[in-house]
Amino acid sequence: MSLETDTPESTGIDDIDWEEIDANAVRLDPEIFYKYVSLVLLCLLWAYDYIYRDPRLSLLDVDIPLGFTTFNLELNPGNVDYLMGLTLLAMFWWVAVPLARSPEMTKQYWREFRRNKAAVASLVFLAVILVVGLIGPLIIGRPSSDFGAMHEAPVFLGGTWEYPLGTNSRGEGIFKIVIAGMRVSMQVGLIATLIVIVLASIVGTTAAFSGGWVDEVLMRFVDLLMTFPTFFLILFLVYIYGGDLFMLIVILGITGWGGVCRLVRSEALQRTEEEYIEAAEAAGATMRYIVRRHLIPNVSNTVITAATLAIPFLILTEAVLAFLGFGDPDVWSWGRIIAEGRDDLGTAWWVATIPGIFLFATVLAFNFLGDALRDAIDPRHQIR
Amino acid sequence: MNMKWYISRRVLWAVFATFIILTFTFGLLLISPNPEASAAAFSAATEGGDPEEARERVAEIRGEDRPWHEQYVDFMVSMFTLDWGNSFTYHEPVVDTILRAYPYSVALVVPPTIAAIIAGFAIGVYSSTHQYSLGDFLGTSFAFFGLSLPNFWFAIMLMMVFSVYLGWLPVRYDTSVEFWSLEHIRYLILPWFVIWTGAIASEMRYARAETLEYVNAAWTKTARAKGLDETTLTYRHIFRPALIPLITIVIGDLVGIIFATALVVEVIFTVPGLGLISYQALVRQDTPLVLVTIMIPVFIAIIGNLLQDVAYTMLDPRISYEERDA
């Protein structure tokens, strides 16, 4: 695909979508209505929860009769869970809905994407991890210690089905821990990425559009941020602010947007120099209109790709921090269980090994996915 | 642009960046709860004392009861004069602790890094000059897996196999081992291997990506038409032009990835280098030591960045790269 075909008519999952939204904004498109209502509802729920709920009580605690048994559903969401909800909503409204609304474009992307078998497998794998990680802990509950079942072997090594992947030194089931870890890794990867995207887009487009000293100052700041070896910056911030999961995610988000921001800016600059934007400007379109109608759609593919490629780093960093013992002591992260398993290498090798395989596979899958996305949707990549 | 002017501007920027980062660090320390004072308060509370009092005492000892601007000036002056204070846990000047630790870090990081750069570049160039061949496929796949491999887990797996099960290599590092000895290598071999694999994958990818641009460059065709053999051609006309950007990337990479890997590796294998010192300082809340051990990679990064930019302007005969793909 050449640069010339890369006009607003032919690029971006979102353009058709954005166009319609903009055109219909005045008449209050139902989609935009639902979009904002869903976001506002989530925020209200959070506020209610935050202000009124006694932290010892659950937000929801119901018994669901399932005929043969009753299933107890207990919801006790924390800040991270609300953020995760926000992230999933954002993914729904800004990725899933636009894809569904322009089936032609979706088909074309899918055709490109499908060619990469490893990426398709990765997508399936990650979807499973996400769903199991989100729902699994609600069903099977948190791992609990059982000192009668310490260091039990996984079922394929002669263990029992009660602990399919064996247990650790306190008799906690590795299976449950691994599933709890899926949730944490997904939360870290997706929420921090959302923060990265939001910050990078705001700063990047502002710099590109303002130009002059605003641009200079913002980009110098990004330079500075990028000079800082991120891992040590994160270590330092965790040292100061502590490593509870919410804080950790925020720290990962606000330290990691530099690279994506540079991409957004350069992409935005390149777009502003293109004729259709000049034409729109000459026709008296407002800046807001231009940014929403032309810029964001064209930049979004780049951003999505870059963000996908940033996820592995975020997940790995969280795992390393948890491994070093700077993570959240209240959640089971893959890094944390690997660290525990270190002391049992001779007696219970599965404790460190099995969660590590999941971590490795998840990171690998995100890398494959990011690579394939770049080939399928990133306009910058196709120019070459 | 005049090169002298460019370099002096670049140096000024490095100084300015240092200044900003230190100021920012100071600001963070000032406005945030001091972990160490919190710890003192906590232990006072558990022992039935007054937590507030304990907190204030710590603050007083460390001169934190003075106005912030005085503290700021003190902080900056001591930072720039390398007067970094005393470690709480080692009861000695931080500088001494650092000086004792760094040879271990150097011994740990330098050999595998050099090996990774050489091997990574070689494989990367092979990959790009044999694009779509089986070798290229294997090389790129290897790099992909290498990049995704969690280092700390890999280290533990190696340790499990080679030290615990096979018993070939020692499990823990032993400081009593003669530094310049073959025996020492037995202790270092696994840490080296982990750092090597951590670095080689990215070097390979960079080398492949950078040289790929030149594999089909018009000048490569000119060179081939001269009758050069492929080895000379690859070295002089594909690798050499890519070397300058590669050096740039590698310097940034060294600090970013290798220092982080080294920290983790030192912790896992208990090698008493800067990483382990830093880790222990974090755990024991030894703020002066934390500050310095975290600032060291930061300053190395700033200096590395500066050197890399200067090297770039001096090494590259081109004023600009624009003509390259015209």
Place this chain on the structure above:
Amino acid sequence: MTDTEPLLQVRNLETQFHTDEGIVRAVDGVSFDVYPGETVCIVGESGSGKTVTIESITRILQMPPGEIVGGEVIFDGIDLTTASEKEIRRIRGDRISHVFQNPQGSLNPVYTVGAQIREAIQANRDVGKKAAREQAIELLDEVGIPEAGARIDDYPHEFSGGMRQRVVIAIALAGEPDLLLADEPTTALDVTIEAQIIDLLLRLQEERDMAIVFVTHDLGVVAEIADRVVVMYASKVMEQGHVHEIFDRPAHPYTRALLDCLPGPDGVTPIEGTLPNPLDHPDGCRFAARCEYAIEPCFVGEHPSLLPADGDEDHLVSCLLYRDGHDESVIDREPRRADPFAVGDDT
């Protein structure tokens, strides 16, 4: 010219590219000869396969995706398509040299021009660094770079486009080749520089007695420099012959149409339509879709093979109308211009 042996014989050359979309037949059975000391011009529309032909000769084509799948290229008794890497390396630069279209990219930006010329000398002759440098200065001087001794240590970006092309020519001359393959060496340059470079090439050809294969779009240049002309279209040779025959009595309808593109008394008549897709060449004559003389048999079977036009073995044409049983006289073979050879002079 036919009494001497050809220096280079290209026989039924077939080169393909393996791409995601399928196999691109970029050169599909091309044959022509080059005799010592002569100039052969290859002309044809963009995409007709000229560059691929030229680069297949010394196999400097990018392979893969390119692959020579058939035919022979006989040079000095050796078939270059099957010669070993070592053999062909000895021929490159030393016996056959190239000059490329793009003087910007043809030089490596990180070495001085002196180093790059020296490299070419030392790749083919066993001389020391100092002697090679002396020779490099001589070569630069010969291709008309003023103050060659001072400029030899400059980097390519310090030269203008025309000067850079002279450096590329100096590199090509370094091995004292018998054959120079020049692929649109002047297309990227402006008109005055173009004339200078062409004069330079003609002078060098005279002094060194080399054969030149010159690829160009510019029929004016062809008229000025060519001894013989090869007209290519859609990966095939349409017509080849002595330059006077091609311009005075063009036999192939495509050649005819090309000549009509020249500004003449009737103005310019561009050829309608576009080149067929090399992924899937049409049946029959490749030019049929655009040919004003096309008849029914033109659309079926193979592309017509090259046969003598007017019974002249040196003037070959691949058009059905020159077969027995067809009436070739429908083609108006008179040139529309009074003097086609005047074209070169006013550029």
